[in-house]
Amino acid sequence: MYGIVNKAIEGLVTTNFGEEKWETILEESGVDHDVFSGNEIYDDKITFDLAIAASKVLDMSLSDVLIAFGKYWVLITAKKHYGSLMDTGGQTLREFFTNLPNFHSRVMLLYPNIKPPEFDIEDISENELKLKYFSRREGLTDFVHGLILGLGEAFDITVETHLIQGRKDGLPYDEFLVKW
Ligand code: HEM
Incomplete structure (x- = not known):
């Protein structure tokens, strides 16, 4: 993945837990880089090793690390650093979800x-939808859970979400119910 992802993990850790914890996480991960360039592509394994090391060093479950990372990605990486790009996603939470399938283009x-x-959105009611997440990678389901919660926060709305079914059931996608 592009280094911006690893830089965001670093940002999440240093902002909330301090530089020293990040140094410990880098060491624990065995990753052979101490600086990441946002525009360079790194092996996906590096990102997963950093997340696993963060979970050990911070004594959090991997799932909680990925959820926190998803929120950070939306609220800090995306909203703070790519504000105008995020604005193209929509003016309301509903609009943002509707446009999400095209966002990464x-x-x-x-x-x-x-x-x-890739995302697929199915409207259920005014305040409820189903979101399908397709990925060429495994292991990012909880990251998406955090992204959905982060989008709610970005629009100042409390969102509830849970996985209805997914790859753990042998499907080629994860499907979340999203309510607000
Ligand atoms: C301006 C904001 C954003 C930028 C610049 C951005 C950029 C990126 C980049 C560079 C990656 C790494 C993939 C790779 O290197 O191959 C990525 C992955 C991802 N992004 Fe975004 N993104 C943004 C917003 C969002 C939003 C709002 C969501 C969903 C709510 C999202 C969902 C994801 C997911 C789920 C992945 C993991 C990819 C996978 O499943 O393989 N991103 N994004």
Whole structure:
């Protein structure tokens, strides 16, 4: 994945737990880099090793690390650093979800070699939808859980979400119910 992802993990840790914890996590991960360049592509294993090391060092479950990372990705990486791109996603939470399937086609103008996620949205009612997440990667289900919660926070709305069914059931996608 592009280094921006690893830089975001670093940002999440240093902002909430301090530089020293990040140094410990880097050491624990065995990752052979101490600086990441946002525009360079790194092996996916590095990202997963960093998340696993963070869970050990911070004494959090991997699932909680990925949820926190998803929220950070939306609220800090995306909203703070790519505010105008995020604005193209929609003016309301509902609009943002409706436009989400096309979002990474705009991200690809900045990161052309990205392997983007795919989303499919099915409306259920005014405040409820189903979100399907397709990925070429495994292990990011909880990250998406955090992204959904982060989008709620970005629009100042309390969102509830849970996985209805997914890859753990042998499907080629994860399906979340999202309510607000
Ligand atoms: C301006 C904001 C955003 C930028 C610049 C951005 C950029 C990226 C980049 C560079 C990656 C790494 C993939 C790779 O290198 O192959 C990625 C992955 C991902 N992004 Fe975004 N993204 C943004 C917003 C969002 C939002 C709002 C969501 C969903 C709510 C999202 C969901 C994901 C997911 C799920 C992945 C993991 C990819 C996979 O499943 O393989 N991103 N994004």
